[in-house]
Amino acid sequence: MTEAPLLQIKNLAISFNGNEVIHNISYHLNANEILGIVGESGSGKSVSSLAILGLLPKKISAVSGTIHFKDIDLTQINQNQFQHIRGNKIAMIFQEPMSSLNPSMRCGIQVEEILNQHTGLSAIEVKQRVLELFDQVKLPEPERVYKSYPHEISGGQKQRVMIAMAIACEPDILIADEPTTALDVTVQKEIIVLLKELQDKTHMSIIFITHDLALISEIAERVIVMYKGDIVEQGTATSIFNMPQHNYTKALINSRPSLQVRLKTLPTIQDYLNNAFTETIVTSEDRAKHHQALYNQSPLLEVINLEKEYISNSGWFGKSQPFKAVNNVSFKIYEGETLGLVGESGCGKSTLGNAILQLDKATAGTIIYKGTDITNLSTKAMRRLRKDIQIIFQDPYASLNPRLTVGQAIMEPMTVHKLYKNKAERKAKVLEILNRVGLSEDYFNRYPHEFSGGQRQRIGIARTIALQPKLIVCDESVSALDISVQAQVLNLLNELKDKFGFTYIFISHDLAVVKYMSDQLIVMNKGEIVEKNDADIVYNNPHQDYTKKLIQAIPKGL
Amino acid sequence: MGGKTQSLKQLALQKFKHNFWGVFSFCFIIIVGLVSVFAYVLAPDHSQYANQMHLSIHSKRPGFTIDMLTLPSKIQNTQNALDKLFFGTVNTETEVPVSAFKIKDYTLLYTEYASDGLVGEEKSLDLNAFSKVEESNLVAPKTFHLGTDKYGRDVLSRVLVGARISFFIGFVAVFISLIIGLTLGSVAGYYGGKVDAVIMWVINVTWSIPTLLLVIAITLALGKGFWQVFIAVGLTMWVEVARVVRGQIISAKEMQYVTAARALGYTDYRIITKHILPNIMAPVIVICAANFASAILIESGLSFLGIGAQPPMASWGAMIKDHYNYIILGKPYLAIIPGLCIMSLVMAFMLMGNALRDALDVKS
Numbered sequence: 001m002t003e004a005p006l007l008q009i010k011n012l013a014i015s016f017n018g019n020e021v022i023h024n025i026s027y028h029l030n031a032n033e034i035l036g037i038v039g040e041s042g043s044g045k046s047v048s049s050l051a052i053l054g055l056l057p058k059k060i061s062a063v064s065g066t067i068h069f070k071d072i073d074l075t076q077i078n079q080n081q082f083q084h085i086r087g088n089k090i091a092m093i094f095q096e097p098m099s100s101l102n103p104s105m106r107c108g109i110q111v112e113e114i115l116n117q118h119t120g121l122s123a124i125e126v127k128q129r130v131l132e133l134f135d136q137v138k139l140p141e142p143e144r145v146y147k148s149y150p151h152e153i154s155g156g157q158k159q160r161v162m163i164a165m166a167i168a169c170e171p172d173i174l175i176a177d178e179p180t181t182a183l184d185v186t187v188q189k190e191i192i193v194l195l196k197e198l199q200d201k202t203h204m205s206i207i208f209i210t211h212d213l214a215l216i217s218e219i220a221e222r223v224i225v226m227y228k229g230d231i232v233e234q235g236t237a238t239s240i241f242n243m244p245q246h247n248y249t250k251a252l253i254n255s256r257p258s259l260q261v262r263l264k265t266l267p268t269i270q271d272y273l274n275n276a277f278t279e280t281i282v283t284s285e286d287r288a289k290h291h292q293a294l295y296n297q298s299p300l301l302e303v304i305n306l307e308k309e310y311i312s313n314s315g316w317f318g319k320s321q322p323f324k325a326v327n328n329v330s331f332k333i334y335e336g337e338t339l340g341l342v343g344e345s346g347c348g349k350s351t352l353g354n355a356i357l358q359l360d361k362a363t364a365g366t367i368i369y370k371g372t373d374i375t376n377l378s379t380k381a382m383r384r385l386r387k388d389i390q391i392i393f394q395d396p397y398a399s400l401n402p403r404l405t406v407g408q409a410i411m412e413p414m415t416v417h418k419l420y421k422n423k424a425e426r427k428a429k430v431l432e433i434l435n436r437v438g439l440s441e442d443y444f445n446r447y448p449h450e451f452s453g454g455q456r457q458r459i460g461i462a463r464t465i466a467l468q469p470k471l472i473v474c475d476e477s478v479s480a481l482d483i484s485v486q487a488q489v490l491n492l493l494n495e496l497k498d499k500f501g502f503t504y505i506f507i508s509h510d511l512a513v514v515k516y517m518s519d520q521l522i523v524m525n526k527g528e529i530v531e532k533n534d535a536d537i538v539y540n541n542p543h544q545d546y547t548k549k550l551i552q553a554i555p556k557g558l
Numbered sequence: 559m560g561g562k563t564q565s566l567k568q569l570a571l572q573k574f575k576h577n578f579w580g581v582f583s584f585c586f587i588i589i590v591g592l593v594s595v596f597a598y599v600l601a602p603d604h605s606q607y608a609n610q611m612h613l614s615i616h617s618k619r620p621g622f623t624i625d626m627l628t629l630p631s632k633i634q635n636t637q638n639a640l641d642k643l644f645f646g647t648v649n650t651e652t653e654v655p656v657s658a659f660k661i662k663d664y665t666l667l668y669t670e671y672a673s674d675g676l677v678g679e680e681k682s683l684d685l686n687a688f689s690k691v692e693e694s695n696l697v698a699p700k701t702f703h704l705g706t707d708k709y710g711r712d713v714l715s716r717v718l719v720g721a722r723i724s725f726f727i728g729f730v731a732v733f734i735s736l737i738i739g740l741t742l743g744s745v746a747g748y749y750g751g752k753v754d755a756v757i758m759w760v761i762n763v764t765w766s767i768p769t770l771l772l773v774i775a776i777t778l779a780l781g782k783g784f785w786q787v788f789i790a791v792g793l794t795m796w797v798e799v800a801r802v803v804r805g806q807i808i809s810a811k812e813m814q815y816v817t818a819a820r821a822l823g824y825t826d827y828r829i830i831t832k833h834i835l836p837n838i839m840a841p842v843i844v845i846c847a848a849n850f851a852s853a854i855l856i857e858s859g860l861s862f863l864g865i866g867a868q869p870p871m872a873s874w875g876a877m878i879k880d881h882y883n884y885i886i887l888g889k890p891y892l893a894i895i896p897g898l899c900i901m902s903l904v905m906a907f908m909l910m911g912n913a914l915r916d917a918l919d920v921k922s
Contacts, residue, residue: 357821386823399814402566403836412832413822447565460818467822 036220091166108146156187255487257516306365340518390469394476396456407444454485580913601715606646612710734792739799747807806838840918847911
């Protein structure tokens with residue numbers, strides 16, 4: 001390309017309170033292109049884009065280097081000048097559509113506000129333009145959405161409103177910061193298609209930021225890979241994907257479970273840096289043999305016609321409406337098996353998990369564990385049963401009590417269930433478990449806030465296995481983790497399963513991860529089981545339209 | 559990182575240490591606490607309740623000095639040392655302010671002090687009963703550093719002894735309010751549903767009664783006296799604690815670590831006391847500091863109305879009540895001194911509460 005780039009960033013370095021998080025990065029954005037920035041949490045991808053808009057907190061951050069937009073240096077201009085650029089020339093879409101819209105304003109008014117700020121259109125013209133925009137982002141019934149409050153429309157629709165808002169003034173650059181991370185895969189697919197279409201039509205440039213390399217390959221022409229505040233690699237999407245140069249990029253591509261082959265263990269970044277990884281593929285014959293032994297036993301847990309009904313009250317005079325979160329679900333799970341449970345948000349998969357754990361009582365149906373119905377147990381018997389059925393949570397930041405040290409947190413369940421004779425013995429056991437999950441013994445007296453997400457998830461796993469349970473429900477256990485950490489945790493879960501003979505119910509919205517982990521796979525939609533079969537069969541020959549749609553929506557990469 | 563590891567509690571403490579006003583207020587409160595415990599040791603007048611009256615020298619300025627004739631009491635004092643130390647001495651000597659005196663032939667001739675230009679009565683005292691040492695100590699100059707009140711009692715001593723009531727009412731009231739508030743608040747917040755509805759109803763009803771009115775009703779039901787006031791104030795203040803605790807627990811019980819605790823089979827009692835309460839203590843501590851301050855104010859209000867601590871017991875509120883009409887009679891210090899005491903103690907608690915709030919706020 002001969003023309004000057006639209007945005008030219010040179011030697012950008014950003015530090016917070018003297019702590020440098022972006023080290024001297026340079027990149028450019030051409031007119032009419034989609035640039036992808038990929039990296040894990042903490043790699044500085046969001047911070048660098050916030051710097052473009054001058055949205056970093058002034059007091060604690062120091063920015064050096066230049067950001068040239070056309071011929072203005074964005075690091076030099078003041079707030080007043082920025083107001084003309086923000087929203088007007090450079091617009092941004094955020095990750096959380098739920099919290100980026102003002103809940104007390106109607107959607108239409110929120111979009112109008114931007115037009116009023118940046119254009120001199122009359123009130124009628126503004127409304128006309130908003131409806132046009134809503135039409136452009138393919139919102140169903142623009143008139144209705146115009147009058148709706150944010151809570152009345154779905155997450156995907158909210159993100160569309162956000163996009164409408166961002167493109168309202170026909171900006172030159174649109175920065176999309178993880179715009180689809182909080183959305184379901186099928187919705188994600190639609191948003192990606194929409195962004196591409198809009199780009200085609202308006203010829204604006206898009207900076208698309210995400211942690212998902214496969215996703216970025218579907219939308220971006222050029223990709224920048226960031227790692228710990230540095231750009232480790234940049235190039236066209238195809239070259240990055242097919243011939244990654246840097247070890248980190250290689251690891252990022254490969255640590256995501258592949259949909260074609262099933263590896264025994266997933267490669268991690270450490271493996272790539274040490275060049276120590278050898279691929280072992282689990283063949284379908286191995287799997288068949290393993291399954292035959294598995295399904296010849298009597299089931300460990302049997303769920304029969306389980307139902308969970310919530311009653312939503314619509315005001316004082318409205319009739320209460322029952323809503324079935326889980327409807328008529330039956331399945332069996334055998335000792336040593338991993339049962340995958342996949343579905344989009346709101347399909348009732350977590351409700352089902354909670355019902356099995358008896359954290360939320362089911363309204364109808366029976367759950368038989370080792371021959372006894374556990375839905376009507378006394379509180380005391382229930383407490384004893386808790387030892388056998390355990391859960392690993394989604395959010396490693398929220399699942400640990402911040403006031404207990406790691407050691408106390410792992411030791412407490414042992415004390416409560418009176419495992420082992422005395423404190424010394426328990427402590428020895430805790431240290432053993434810490435080693436087992438790959439944490440140092442020094443961590444015994446540390447507090448959770450000193451650890452990273454992956455380490456916390458290991459602590460959570462350690463606490464769960466401290467009770468030596470039989471059945472573990474993994475409720476989105478790896479969804480909040482970065483891809484490389486996710487691979488480590490998945491490997492750990494598989495390793496522990498081999499060592500202790502755990503049985504997992506693996507709940508996730510990520511079909512690729514569930515497929516990698518599970519023997520049997522259950523696809524849920526709107527509280528009901530849509531499809532249930534061997535994981536490979538479900539993936540290769542889906543019978544139901546819903547499953548097909550779900551599989552189709554997964555970003556495949558190149 | 560080294561071997562050192564810090565809990566959230568230690569981090570908060572560190573942050574608190576950097577707040578000058580917080581630490582200053584904390585020290586001030588500690589000092590007032592020590593003063594109130596050892597009030598009788600520090601006070602110049604260590605009679606019980608600092609109640610040594612000299613009517614002839616009533617309402618004198620701070621720094622007033624006079625010769626004081628001390629006549630030992632005939633009644634044998636049976637108190638033990640500890641009792642004297644903490645509760646003051648009963649039946650003390652009679653003290654007579656004198657304007658002039660001389661010793662002649664084993665007789666002490668003295669003129670009683672009289673203010674406003676009057677001449678006091680002349681009296682004599684036979685010194686045969688006294689030893690030489692006692693004799694020389696009989697008359698000594700005495701300074702009233704903060705002046706005297708309308709009964710001629712030493713204001714400094716009364717302020718020191720009165721600190722006790724103010725300080726302890728804070729403690730007792732906060733303690734009572736914590737016990738009731740934490741229990742009811744946790745139960746309502748954790749179990750929700752009907753239990754919550756009933757408790758909230760009680761809270762709302764208690765809340766709607768004006769505080770002072772409720773305290774008056776409780777004091778009247780339990781009888782007058784300072785212990786009753788302690789309890790009454792405590793019984794009105796639990797409402798705030800309960801509301802805060804309930805609200806905090808409702809949001810804290812949605813946290814995953816609470817679900818985790820339930821999944822691990824812990825009992826409800828253990829979950830509430832070990833996993834929820836330690837994590838919601840920050841707002842509770844702040845509200846306790848505020849309650850401490852308001853308890854002191856309520857008590858002084860009650861004393862002012864005459865239903866708090868009963869005379870001759872010294873309390874800051876009662877001191878203001880006794881002397882507020884002197885404000886326009888050119889002797890405002892009589893009411894201002896205890897007023898300043900109340901203000902500084904309440905302010906210290908408020909400042910410490912603010913500092914604690916900042917320190918315990920993990921977000922920043």
